[in-house]
Structures are given as structure tokens and as C-alpha cells.
Amino acid sequence: MVTLADVARHAGVSASTVSYVLSGKRSISAPTRERIQHSIDTLGYRPHAGARALASSRTDILALMMPLRTGLYVPVMMEIAMAVTTTARSHGYDVLLLTGEEGPEAVRRVEGSAIADAMIVMDVGLDDPRLPWLREAARPAVLIGLPTETADAVGTRGLDCVDLDFEAAGARCVEHLAGLGHTRVAVLGEPPAVYERGTGFAARTLTGLRAAADRHGVGLLHRPVDGTYAAVAAAVARVFEERPGTTALVVQNEAAVEPLLALLRHQGRAVPEDVSVVAICPDQVAVHASVPLTAVSVPAREMGRLAVERLVGRLAGEEPRGTELIAPRLTPRASTGPVAALASPDAPTEDRRGHGGR
Amino acid sequence: MVTLADVARHAGVSASTVSYVLSGKRSISAPTRERIQHSIDTLGYRPHAGARALASSRTDILALMMPLRTGLYVPVMMEIAMAVTTTARSHGYDVLLLTGEEGPEAVRRVEGSAIADAMIVMDVGLDDPRLPWLREAARPAVLIGLPTETADAVGTRGLDCVDLDFEAAGARCVEHLAGLGHTRVAVLGEPPAVYERGTGFAARTLTGLRAAADRHGVGLLHRPVDGTYAAVAAAVARVFEERPGTTALVVQNEAAVEPLLALLRHQGRAVPEDVSVVAICPDQVAVHASVPLTAVSVPAREMGRLAVERLVGRLAGEEPRGTELIAPRLTPRASTGPVAALASPDAPTEDRRGHGGR
DNA sequence: ATGAAAGCGCTAACAA
DNA sequence: TTGTTAGCGCTTTCAT
Numbered sequence: 013m014v015t016l017a018d019v020a021r022h023a024g025v026s027a028s029t030v031s032y033v034l035s036g037k038r039s040i041s042a043p044t045r046e047r048i049q050h051s052i053d054t055l056g057y058r059p060h061a062g063a064r065a066l067a068s069s070r071t072d073i074l075a076l077m078m079p080l081r082t083g084l085y086v087p088v089m090m091e092i093a094m095a096v097t098t099t100a101r102s103h104g105y106d107v108l109l110l111t112g113e114e115g116p117e118a119v120r121r122v123e124g125s126a127i128a129d130a131m132i133v134m135d136v137g138l139d140d141p142r143l144p145w146l147r148e149a150a151r152p153a154v155l156i157g158l159p160t161e162t163a164d165a166v167g168t169r170g171l172d173c174v175d176l177d178f179e180a181a182g183a184r185c186v187e188h189l190a191g192l193g194h195t196r197v198a199v200l201g202e203p204p205a206v207y208e209r210g211t212g213f214a215a216r217t218l219t220g221l222r223a224a225a226d227r228h229g230v231g232l233l234h235r236p237v238d239g240t241y242a243a244v245a246a247a248v249a250r251v252f253e254e255r256p257g258t259t260a261l262v263v264q265n266e267a268a269v270e271p272l273l274a275l276l277r278h279q280g281r282a283v284p285e286d287v288s289v290v291a292i293c294p295d296q297v298a299v300h301a302s303v304p305l306t307a308v309s310v311p312a313r314e315m316g317r318l319a320v321e322r323l324v325g326r327l328a329g330e331e332p333r334g335t336e337l338i339a340p341r342l343t344p345r346a347s348t349g350p351v352a353a354l355a356s357p358d359a360p361t362e363d364r365r366g367h368g369g370r
Numbered sequence: 371m372v373t374l375a376d377v378a379r380h381a382g383v384s385a386s387t388v389s390y391v392l393s394g395k396r397s398i399s400a401p402t403r404e405r406i407q408h409s410i411d412t413l414g415y416r417p418h419a420g421a422r423a424l425a426s427s428r429t430d431i432l433a434l435m436m437p438l439r440t441g442l443y444v445p446v447m448m449e450i451a452m453a454v455t456t457t458a459r460s461h462g463y464d465v466l467l468l469t470g471e472e473g474p475e476a477v478r479r480v481e482g483s484a485i486a487d488a489m490i491v492m493d494v495g496l497d498d499p500r501l502p503w504l505r506e507a508a509r510p511a512v513l514i515g516l517p518t519e520t521a522d523a524v525g526t527r528g529l530d531c532v533d534l535d536f537e538a539a540g541a542r543c544v545e546h547l548a549g550l551g552h553t554r555v556a557v558l559g560e561p562p563a564v565y566e567r568g569t570g571f572a573a574r575t576l577t578g579l580r581a582a583a584d585r586h587g588v589g590l591l592h593r594p595v596d597g598t599y600a601a602v603a604a605a606v607a608r609v610f611e612e613r614p615g616t617t618a619l620v621v622q623n624e625a626a627v628e629p630l631l632a633l634l635r636h637q638g639r640a641v642p643e644d645v646s647v648v649a650i651c652p653d654q655v656a657v658h659a660s661v662p663l664t665a666v667s668v669p670a671r672e673m674g675r676l677a678v679e680r681l682v683g684r685l686a687g688e689e690p691r692g693t694e695l696i697a698p699r700l701t702p703r704a705s706t707g708p709v710a711a712l713a714s715p716d717a718p719t720e721d722r723r724g725h726g727g728r
Numbered sequence: 729a730t731g732a733a734a735g736c737g738c739t740a741a742c743a744a
Numbered sequence: 745t746t747g748t749t750a751g752c753g754c755t756t757t758c759a760t
Contacts, residue, residue: 013484013737015736015737015738016737016738017737017738025746025747026746026747026748027737027738027739027747027748028738028739028740028746028747028748028749029745029746029747031738031739031740032739032740032746034738035739035740037739037740038745038746039745040745040746041745041746044745044746056482057482058478058479058482058483059483059737059738060424060483060484060736060737060738061420061423061429061483061484061485062419062420062421062422062423062424062427062429062484062736062737062738063420063424063736063737063738063739063752064420064737064738064739065419065420065423065424065738065752066418066420066421066423066424066736066737066738066739066752066753066754067737067738067739067740067751067752068738068739068740068752069420069752071419071420073466076467080448080452086444086445086448087444087445089448090438090444090447090448093467094438094469097467097468097469098469098471101469101471101472106466106467106468106485107466107467108431108464108465108466108467109434109451109455109464109465109466109467110455110464111452111455111456111459113456113459114459120416121416124414124415124416125416125417125418125419126371126418126419126420127419127464240658241660270628270629270632271628271660274628274632274635274660277632277636278635300598302599302629302632371753373752373753373754374753374754375753375754383730383731384730384731384732385731385732385753385754385755386730386731386732386733386754386755386756387729387730387731389754389755389756390730390755390756392754393755395755395756396729396730397729398729398730399729399730402729402730417753417754418752418753418754420752420753420754421736421752421753421754421755422753422754422755423736423754424735424736424737424738424752424753424754424755425735425736425753425754425755425756426736426754426755426756427736
């Protein structure tokens with residue numbers, strides 16, 4: 013193994029000079045620097061991560077805590093994870109992947125063993141047991157997601173948070189539909205399990221949806237659904253039964269998107285002529301759906317990138333900046349249109365078979 | 371920060387004794403061990419990862435190289451990644467996540483910086499540029515996937531591989547269908563990009579499919595498809611045009627599963643009465659599809675687990691064991707049945723519209 | 729069964 | 745601008 017001492021010897025300088033060339037922490041004359049750089053290249057030297065960590069108390073590693081609980085849409089998690097690692101690499105950091113299995117213990121392990129310099133925490137619950145440990149930890153942490161419904165809540169104190177402004181996102185969906193004349197809207201939400209364990213983003217979306225619905229005089233029905241065809245079918249059936257005049261749907265459930273579109277097609281409800289559909293999902297899902305969806309995009313990449321940049325800043329001495337919410341962006345596509353003016357808005361058109369009707 | 375020296379002082383023993391209690395590498399009298407353990411608990415001591423790595427040249431970290439190239443089904447990758455991390459944890463290892471961005475450079479980085487003890491490499495291509503570096507590396511590596519079409523090929527020398535036996539999996543699908551009387555089968559494969567870059571598993575599946583088709587006198591059509599409704603529709607249309615008598619489909623493309631089923635439904639082709647469908651996909655996809663699919667399952671968890679266990683074995687001194695292929699398991703579900711005996715097998719039944727017919 | 733002590737490879741004062 | 749040196753916290757040989 014090639015050590016720093018080897019390089020120093022080869023270049024005819026002292027070890028510290030080599031170290032300083034590497035870190036750039038003091039000025040080196042051009043000739044020496046070049047000579048040392050040449051030795052480094054020739055010998056194929058790489059600093060030993062452990063030795064560096066021991067001497068400098070910096071590992072250049074970020075820990076990514078990613079519990080994968082039921083009901084979460086895996087590709088989004090993955091996209092965040094990938095954005096985190098690539099952004100981290102571009103700042104010279106590696107990423108240690110931690111699953112949820114260990115729970116709060118993982119936080120203590122990272123802290124106690126100095127195995128990483130900082131942590132990114134995903135899938136934050138309202139009363140997340142990791143939070144107390146994160147607050148006490150000497151290392152900075154950034155949450156992707158909010159532990160509480162409101163951005164400035166006490167629970168967030170001292171912790172940096174990055175997330176989509178799901179409340180605004182929900183509101184944006186209703187506003188868009190209200191603008192098209194829709195007054196009866198149903199929401200197909202995340203699976204029940206997601207709400208039950210108090211996942212922040214789902215609750216916040218609902219808050220935004222309801223507030224906007226009130227403001228615009230829109231009637232709102234909310235149904236959590238599992239991402240299966242059967243569950244979606246059952247939920248939609250109930251919706252049209254309980255409120256036949258429904259002309260628009262908001263979907264916040266990536267796994268339910270295709271089942272929903274297939275179902276509507278099968279029922280002979282045309283999108284957007286009979287029913288408008290707005291989704292809250294990644295652009296990729298919206299674009300590739302069998303009907304391109306008008307949607308508020310969930311900016312997975314950006315969230316990952318922001319989290320890392322925040323963390324890198326903190327490690328460079330910046331102060332915590334609290335919560336940073338990404339403003340929602342709604343892109344109109346083919347799935348929404350004005351509410352039908354003449355035809356009865358709730359009955360499928362005549363030449364299609366369907367279950368609707370009042 | 372609590373150090374080993376602190377613990378030693380607190381327990382009234384030497385540092386080495388504490389170290390040996392931790393590693394179990396020499397026998398300690400019960401009283402001393404208990405006293406030391408008590409001090410460890412009281413002080414909340416955790417060994418410093420960097421210091422340990424420096425002194426022992428072991429990091430207790432496994433690197434997971436997971437390029438996420440187009441056409442890959444993300445949830446499978448994720449499931450492997452999760453299985454890797456949880457299995458790794460159960461053996462005392464952490465996992466460092468590396469994306470494909472860096473390519474072969476990542477291998478050299480891990481090797482040179484002693485940042486991990488071993489590596490798991492995913493998404494291996496036929497002529498993967500990482501392979502030469504992996505072979506030269508001092509650290510053991512396990513590939514998930516095969517770099518070549520045949521298990522014993524030269525390219526694999528010295529490297530451990532773990533994978534599903536995709537060749538046998540392909541064969542198994544054809545055998546199942548042949549057993550039900552089907553003689554004209556079409557394969558909807560992975561996206562073209564996957565074949566083009568020479569991904570081993572796709573090629574191997576095809577080999578197995580073709581061999582079995584030959585053996586059983588089955589006519590086989592192969593169409594790579596992107597996982598979109600439009601692409602699937604186009605491919606299926608071509609299939610029934612070119613070979614109207616087709617009565618069964620094999621799908622090796624998770625993203626295409628639902629679009630395919632929706633399309634068949636829409637065309638009025640009943641599954642399995644008019645068309646049998648066999649998939650090669652994770653159980654979860656097969657079970658939750660809108661028609662529960664007869665499928666050869668892709669055992670993502672097991673692959674991740676096996677890879678880690680192999681690696682842990684190697685780190686404990688075991689010799690490389692070469693390639694280990696997991697035998698395919700086909701589970702019959704609702705999507706396959708005997709080829710229709712009386713009715714013309716290629717035309718949809720009368721009350722449905724369809725494009726088939728000879 | 730336990731202790732003493734020499735590093736592991738690097739960083740960062742402190743000197744010159 | 746460069747060199748000298750004292751650790752960082754742990755493992756492990758060599759003694760006892």
C-alpha cells in the first residue's frame with residue numbers, strides 16, 4: 013500500500029508538505045506542488061480513509077437513513093437516494109445507507125462511532141423517535157420531510173428540514189380544478205397505513221386540499237387507498253355512489269394512478285371529458301401515464317440535492333436554516349379540462365357502458 | 371467523547387484488556403469482563419470507527435455499487451439494496467452506497483482508500499469495465515448478475531457471482547406453456563436499451579427461452595418493449611399481425627405487465643382463456659397484478675442476502691466459490707391455462723372486439 | 729489472565 | 745515556504 017510517507021520520500025519533501033498539497037490548507041510553491049503531484053500520480057497514492065478520519069475527525073461520509081415502510085412509493089425513495097449520492101459525490105462525500113430496521117439506535121451508532129459526519133433522515137413521522145437523538149447529536153442532520161404539520165412547529169427546533177410544500181401542493185390542485193369549474197372533487201390518497209402512522213406529507217396535503225376547497229366552495233371527499241386495482245375500484249365506486257356529481261379526482265398515490273385510469277376507461281368515463289384527474293406525483297409518472305396527467309410534481313431529485321447541499325453547508329460552518337419548502341409546480345397536461353357545460357356531468361356518455369349515474 | 375482509555379481507567383484495567391473484551395480474541399476472567407462491560411455501559415462507550423479501521427485495516431463496511439441505468443425496474447434494485455443492508459447489518463457491517471456515475475473509478479477509490487472491506491456490484495454488463503479492476507483488487511467482490519452468458523466463462527474467473535438462473539427461468543416458462551398445449555408463444559422482453567448494452571440476464575433468459583422452444587417445438591417471437599402502454603400496444607399488435615395463432619405471452623419486463631393486461635382487457639382478449647401470460651418478475655408484482663400472474667419469481671431479497679453472505683464468508687477467509695445460480699421457481703396463478711381446444715385459438719370470442727384472426 | 733508498548737497513516741500545531 | 749513532531753483511538757505482538 014502506498015502511504016503519504018512513500019510519496020514524501022519519492023518527492024523529497026516532508027510528510028506534512030504532501031498533506032498540505034492534498035488539503036490545500038497552506039500555500040505551496042508551484043515547483044514542489046508539481047513534483048509532489050507527480051509522485052502522487054506515479055505511485056498511485058490514495059489517502060487512507062481511516063487514518064484521515066482518525067486524525068481529522070472527519071469521515072467525508074454522509075449517512076442516509078431510509079426506512080422503507082409500507083405504502084411508500086419505492087421509485088421516489090430511490091430517486092432521492094440517487095440524487096443524494098451523486099450530489100454528495102460532487103462535494104467529495106460518500107453515502108452510508110442505513111435502513112429503518114435499527115430505528116433510533118442507528119442515530120446513536122453514527123454519532124458514537126463517528127462513522128459519518130452528518131445524517132439525512134427520510135420518511136419522518138409526526139412523532140419520530142429519532143428526533144430527540146438527532147437534536148442532541150453533535151453532528152448536523154437534515155430531514156427530508158416535516159415531522160409536524162406546520163413548518164414552524166416546536167418539534168422542528170434546531171433541525172433542518174427540506175420538503176415539497178405539500179400543503180400548497182394540495183391547494184394548487186383544488187385551485188386548478190376550481191378554475192375549470194369543478195365543484196365536487198374526490199381525493200384518492202395514500203394507503204391508510206401512511207396516514208395512520210402520521211406521515212407528515214400526507215396530512216399536510218390534506219390540510220391544503222381542504223383549506224382551498226373551503227375557499228373555493230368546492231365539496232371534497234377524501235379516501236385513502238392501497239395501490240391495487242381492487243382497492244381503487246372500491247374507493248371510486250364509493251365516491252360516485254356517495255356523491256354522484258363528482259367531476260374531478262385528485263390522486264396522491266403513485267401506485268394507484270394506472271389502476272385508476274384503467275378503471276375509468278373500463279367504466280366508460282372519459283378523461284378529461286367526464287372526469288378530470290389531477291395527480292401529485294413525480295413528473296415521470298405523470299408523463300408516462302396512459303393519459304398524460306396534469307400534476308403537481310414531486311421533485312425527488314431536487315429534494316435529495318437540497319438536503320445534501322444544506323448538510324454540506326452545515327459541515328462548512330453554516331448555521332441551521334430551519335425548514336425550506338419547495339414551492340409546488342403544477343403542469344397542465346391531458347387529464348384535466350373544464351367541467352362539461354351541457355351534458356349531465358356525472359353520467360357517462362351514452363355509447364359507453366359504465367356504473368355511474370345518480 | 372468516550373475512548374477506550376477512558377473505559378480502561380474506569381474499570382481499572384489496561385487498554386488492551388478492554389480491546390480484547392470487545393473483540394473476544396482472548397479469554398478474560400468473568401469478573402474483569404463484567405467490570406469492563408459495566409464501565410462500557412456506564413460511560414456509553416463506542417469504538418471509534420476510524421481508529422479501528424486504521425489499526426486493524428478493517429472497516430466493517432461493504433460497498434454496494436448500484437448503477438441505475440435506464441430500463442431497469444427500480445423496485446427490484448431497491449429490494450436488493452435493502453436486503454443487502456439488512457443482511458449486512460446482521461453480520462455487523464454497514465453499507466456504502468455507490469452509484470454508477472463514477473464507473474471503474476469507484477472500484478479504484480474503494481480499493482485505494484480502504485474505504486470498504488469488500489464490494490457488491492450490480493447491473494453487470496457483458497463487457498463491464500469494472501471487471502478488470504475488481505479482479506486485480508485485493509478486496510473480495512461479489513457480482514449480482516453474470517457478466518457473460520455462460521456461467522463458467524473465462525470472464526468470471528476469480529469473481530464470485532450470484533444470480534437467478536435466468537436461462538433456466540426462460541426454459542421453465544416455455545415448458546409450462548408447452549405443457550398446456552401452447553405452440554406459438556411471444557416474448558415481451560426488457561426495453562431495447564437493456565439488450566443493447568449487453569446486460570447478462572436479458573440475454574441469458576432469451577437463450578433459455580429459445581432452447582426450450584426448440585426442444586418442445588414451440589414457435590417463439592421476441593420483442594423488446596419499453597414499459598409504456600404505447601410501446602406494449604405496438605409490440606402486441608405486431609405479434610398478432612405476424613403470427614395470428616399466438617396463444618401465449620411471456621413477459622420479462624415489470625413495467626410492461628400492467629399495460630399489457632390493460633391492453634388485452636381492452637382488446638377483449640381474456641386471460642387465460644384467449645391468451646395465457648407467464649411473467650418473469652418479483653412475486654409481489656405477480657400477485658398484485660390485475661390478473662394474478664403465473665410467474666417465475668425474481669428473488670431480489672435472496673440475491674441480496676446471498677451476495678452479502680458470500681462476501682462475509684470471503685472476509686472470514688473462505689475461498690471464492692465462483693458462480694451460484696438460484697434455481698427458478700414457477701408459481702402457477704390465474705394467468706395461464708390450457709390452449710382452447712374447440713374454439714379457434716387465435717380469435718377473440720364473439721362478443722368482444724379484437725384485432726386478432728387469421 | 730493481564731499489561732506494556734509499538735505502531736496503523738494522517739493532520740495540524742509549532743518551529744524554523 | 746517547508747520541516748518536525750505530537751498525537752488521533754484502537755489493535756496486537758511481546759512480555760509477564
